[in-house]
Amino acid sequence: MPWYVKDYTTQASTWGYAEGSLEANSNALMIWSILGAQGWSENAVSAVCGNIQHESRMNPWLWQSGIKLNSNDYSGIHTQNGHAYGLCQWDPASKYIDNGTGYAGYGPHYSNQTGSFNEGDAQMLYLNAQGASNWFPRGGHNMTFNEFKNSMLSVSYLAEVWLYNYEFPGNIQQQIPIRTASANYYYSVIHGVPPGPTPTRRKGMPLWMKTIPYLNQY
Numbered sequence: 181m182p183w184y185v186k187d188y189t190t191q192a193s194t195w196g197y198a199e200g201s202l203e204a205n206s207n208a209l210m211i212w213s214i215l216g217a218q219g220w221s222e223n224a225v226s227a228v229c230g231n232i233q234h235e236s237r238m239n240p241w242l243w244q245s246g247i248k249l250n251s252n253d254y255s256g257i258h259t260q261n262g263h264a265y266g267l268c269q270w271d272p273a274s275k276y277i278d279n280g281t282g283y284a285g286y287g288p289h290y291s292n293q294t295g296s297f298n299e300g301d302a303q304m305l306y307l308n309a310q311g312a313s314n315w316f317p318r319g320g321h322n323m324t325f326n327e328f329k330n331s332m333l334s335v336s337y338l339a340e341v342w343l344y345n346y347e348f349p350g351n352i353q354q355q356i357p358i359r360t361a362s363a364n365y366y367y368s369v370i371h372g373v374p375p376g377p378t379p380t381r382r383k384g385m386p387l388w389m390k391t392i393p394y395l396n397q398y
Contacts, residue, residue: 182297182298183206183207183210183240183297183298183299183300183301184197184203184204184206184207184238184239185239185240185241185289185295185297185299185300186239186241186242187241187289188243188246188248195237195239195242195246196236196237196238196239196242197237197238197239198237199233199362199365200365203238204233204237204238205369207238207239207240207300208229208238208366208369208370209369209370209373210300210301210304211225211228211229211232211267211300211304212225212229212370212373212375213375213376213377214301214304214305214308214375215228215304215307215308215329215375216370216374216375216376217375217376217377218308218329219329219330220308220329220330221329221330221331221332222367222370222371223331223332223333223334223335223338223367224328224329224330224331224338225366225370226335226338226339226363226364226366226367226370227335227338227339227341227342227363228307228342229362229363229366229369229370230335230339230342230359230360230361230362230363230364230365230366231268231339231342231343231346231347231359231362231363232267232268233359233362233366234355234358234359234362235267235268235269235347236266236267236268236269238267239267240266240267240289240295240299240300240303241289241295241299242265242266242267242269243263243264243265243273243289244262244263244264244265244269244271245262247262247263248289248290248291249263249265249273249290249291250290250291250292251288251290251292251293252292256273257272257273257274257277258272258273258274258278259272260272265277265288266288266299266303267300267303267304268303268307268346268347269347270314273288275314276288276303276306279306279310280302280303280305280306283301283302283305283306283309284298284301284302284305285298285299285300285301285302285305286299286302287299287302308329311325311346312324312325312326314346315328315345315346316345316348317344317345318344318345318348319344321340321341321344321345323341323345325345328341328342328345335360335363335364335367336360336363336364338363339356339359339360339362339363339364340356340359340360343355343356343359
């Protein structure tokens, strides 16, 4: 099943996919299919999805502020100057771009080069394998990256742990209730769906998605 990816328009609200949309739900299930197959718990993946919704609006191709860089812009890619990239908005973008090479689907989206339509695969494989390198316990959230991946603690708490220990935005206190709500929403999306490879999308909605009531409205 392919990812939904999106290039940019002039309106920030259209840079990605709204929570509750078919596209966002589908991409969340893609995240679960990859991370769940690597042993992540439903609670941990839901927490990550809740944060990703507010980092990149579930769009693997998103550059911060909708400013696509050129693949030859070494300075922009390697400095923290408002050019974060990807589902987790890695900042600088080089955290992923330099270290995600070799993972299946890798192909960042640039102003001069269309990205891979499976870029989300590589980003999640990179996150699973190298996420600990960007993990810094803060604010009393003393949990290792591997402990987080396997945790069955509440989705709300794990969303806060991810917010502090991996994302750490400037307005973190304001973000806690927003991202925990989104994490709990995504738990309802992925709960009960087995992780691992999913069928290729054909005409209409895959059968496994038709078993999820709230997707049938789309």
